[in-house]
Amino acid sequence: xxxxxxxxxxxxxxxxxxxxxxxxxxxxxxxxxxxxxxxxxxxxxxxxxxxxxxxxxxxxxxxxxxxxxxxxxxxxxxxxxxxxxxxxxxxxxxxxxxxxxxxxxxxxxxxxxxxxxxxxxxxxxxxxxxxxxxxxxxxxxxxxxxxxxxxxxxxxxxxxxxxxxxxxxxxxxxxxxxxxxxxxxxxxxxxxxxxxxxxxxxxxxxxxxxxxxxxxxxxxxxxxxxxxxxxxxxxxxxxxxxxxxxxxxxxxxxxxxxxxxxxxxxxxxxxxxxxxxxxxxxxxxxxxxxxxxxxxxxxxxxxxxxxxxxxxxxxxxxxxxxxxxxxxxxxxxxxxxxxxxxxxxxxxxxxxxxxxxxxxxxxxxxxxxxxxxxxxxxxxxxxxxxxxxxxxxxxxxxxxxxxxxxxxxxxxxxxxxxxxxxxxxxxxxxxxxxxxxxxxxxxxxxxxxxxxxxxxxxxxxxxxxxxxxxxxxxxxxxxxxxxxxxxxxxxxx
Amino acid sequence: xxxxxxxxxxxxxxxxxxxxxxxxxxxxxxxxxxxxxxxxxxxxxxxxxxxxxxxxxxxxxxxxxxxxxxxxxxxxxxxxxxxxxxxxxxxxxxxxxxx
Numbered sequence: 001x002x003x004x005x006x007x008x009x010x011x012x013x014x015x016x017x018x019x020x021x022x023x024x025x026x027x028x029x030x031x032x033x034x035x036x037x038x039x040x041x042x043x044x045x046x047x048x049x050x051x052x053x054x055x056x057x058x059x060x061x062x063x064x065x066x067x068x069x070x071x072x073x074x075x076x077x078x079x080x081x082x083x084x085x086x087x088x089x090x091x092x093x094x095x096x097x098x099x100x101x102x103x104x105x106x107x108x109x110x111x112x113x114x115x116x117x118x119x120x121x122x123x124x125x126x127x128x129x130x131x132x133x134x135x136x137x138x139x140x141x142x143x144x145x146x147x148x149x150x151x152x153x154x155x156x157x158x159x160x161x162x163x164x165x166x167x168x169x170x171x172x173x174x175x176x177x178x179x180x181x182x183x184x185x186x187x188x189x190x191x192x193x194x195x196x197x198x199x200x201x202x203x204x205x206x207x208x209x210x211x212x213x214x215x216x217x218x219x220x221x222x223x224x225x226x227x228x229x230x231x232x233x234x235x236x237x238x239x240x241x242x243x244x245x246x247x248x249x250x251x252x253x254x255x256x257x258x259x260x261x262x263x264x265x266x267x268x269x270x271x272x273x274x275x276x277x278x279x280x281x282x283x284x285x286x287x288x289x290x291x292x293x294x295x296x297x298x299x300x301x302x303x304x305x306x307x308x309x310x311x312x313x314x315x316x317x318x319x320x321x322x323x324x325x326x327x328x329x330x331x332x333x334x335x336x337x338x339x340x341x342x343x344x345x346x347x348x349x350x351x352x353x354x355x356x357x358x359x360x361x362x363x364x365x366x367x368x369x370x371x372x373x374x375x376x377x378x379x380x381x382x383x384x385x386x387x388x389x390x391x392x393x394x395x396x397x398x399x400x401x402x403x404x405x406x407x408x409x410x411x412x413x414x415x416x417x418x419x420x421x422x423x424x425x426x427x428x429x430x431x432x433x434x435x436x437x438x439x440x441x442x443x444x445x446x447x448x449x450x451x452x453x454x455x456x457x458x459x460x461x462x463x464x465x466x467x468x469x470x471x472x473x474x475x476x477x478x479x480x481x482x483x484x485x486x487x488x489x490x491x492x493x
Numbered sequence: 494x495x496x497x498x499x500x501x502x503x504x505x506x507x508x509x510x511x512x513x514x515x516x517x518x519x520x521x522x523x524x525x526x527x528x529x530x531x532x533x534x535x536x537x538x539x540x541x542x543x544x545x546x547x548x549x550x551x552x553x554x555x556x557x558x559x560x561x562x563x564x565x566x567x568x569x570x571x572x573x574x575x576x577x578x579x580x581x582x583x584x585x586x587x588x589x590x591x592x
Contacts, residue, residue: 127558127561131561131565134565134569138568138569138572141572141576142572145576149579149583152576152579152580152583153580155576156521156573156576156577156580159569159572159573159576160515160524160528160573163528163532163569164512164515164528164531167508167512167531167532167535170535170539170562171508171535171538173558174535174538174539174542174555175542177542177554177555178542178545178546181546181552183554
């Protein structure tokens, strides 16, 4: 099974080279087949980790720290699974139209990005995580640049942001190594005594990753990049790429023990997340273009994820009480549910927005009049994914938010509860604003823009993902049992 | 203060200077240079950390990391320069079509 770990990173990397060399048509076929195989491979990994526990592998039998170690625990498997499922569906969607891909380079660059994402989730040490993050950054920037001249400036800005974030992370890695002489997070966690260097390193790495995850107020680069990208690229960026840097934040905070200043940093991060939830949702309401609205929604949803830190850190500090440990456990599985829910719902929402924009020739809300009657399945996908994001029962996001509310109460931090509720209402509001434009019928029939035909798979793929985001709320137990595999929370009281 | 401390502080200083410049300037090319200055600063910190651990026989793991870091910085710079050229050409075209 250790071959599976290596394959999940090396197959997309090899396929990227192959698709870059093949002519466009053949590259498209190879890309789609590889994407479906990777989707299947990630399901296989999740089943394997779920049944037999943590998997490890060392590439070429070179031992760590000089070799490249791969490791999959429950959280890694869940993230690889999310990437595999969303990646496969978006690949099917992308095969429906050349315009949605943005150019012949889509397949190679997307496969490089996929390799990078899997490498981030499977990396066993701090430095390989850095290399994988750079791979993700370069892949994501390349995909944004496929959006044409208008998106190029946004892509360049994204590149600077991504590299700056990685440099802050690398500096933090240097500090951790200077203190502990190891790059393995678990070993570093045992050797670190806490103190100034550790809080500095943790803060540096968190700022770097927050920059890449678009935590308020470090988010200004995201809306132009995510909305300017081609239709098949936006869902990848919003659903998957921002999760990779958030995953690193989770690894760091759960792997390195609490120091004296850690709670202050965690609270600050939580407050910024909460402000982002409200502020970005209000800005989303005021947008005149659908894709831009969905992009601001991502900034808002990312805010929820960072509530994990203030809720979990008290439970991770050395003499944790039972209530704090409970709060940490609830926050952990709640955020895991939210990550998956957002991944599925946001990719569905961005794909449906892309299909609407393609058919109507524009994503301006005023141009989408009549979409509900003319493209009912796509409008329904948009509505369904909005409901999933807002967290209405029985969706998966509801399960996640419910657990976060419980965690806030268990931790005695009730002030996060109104944030969760108001954020959900605002999500409804901007989904409704988008839908209202689609419900509006123009006064005269000749004001309707003529619809361009779209491939059926560009309608079906997002619909299936949106339905999946609803249905998984009913089957969340197995999914959330997976993130407990090999988690540090198992050792808490 | 030992040699190692001096290099450590210099590295931190370079990283800070590069980052500040990157944030404050609007010019694309200056940003690429600033990013390289910041990157060199970070790598210098790593070299200094390796030296301080044992000046007679510096830590080779960190040196391997720095080499990898240099390779990554070079490829990022290449991509950034290619994109800067495209962006600036587009901007010139737009200006030309206005005139």
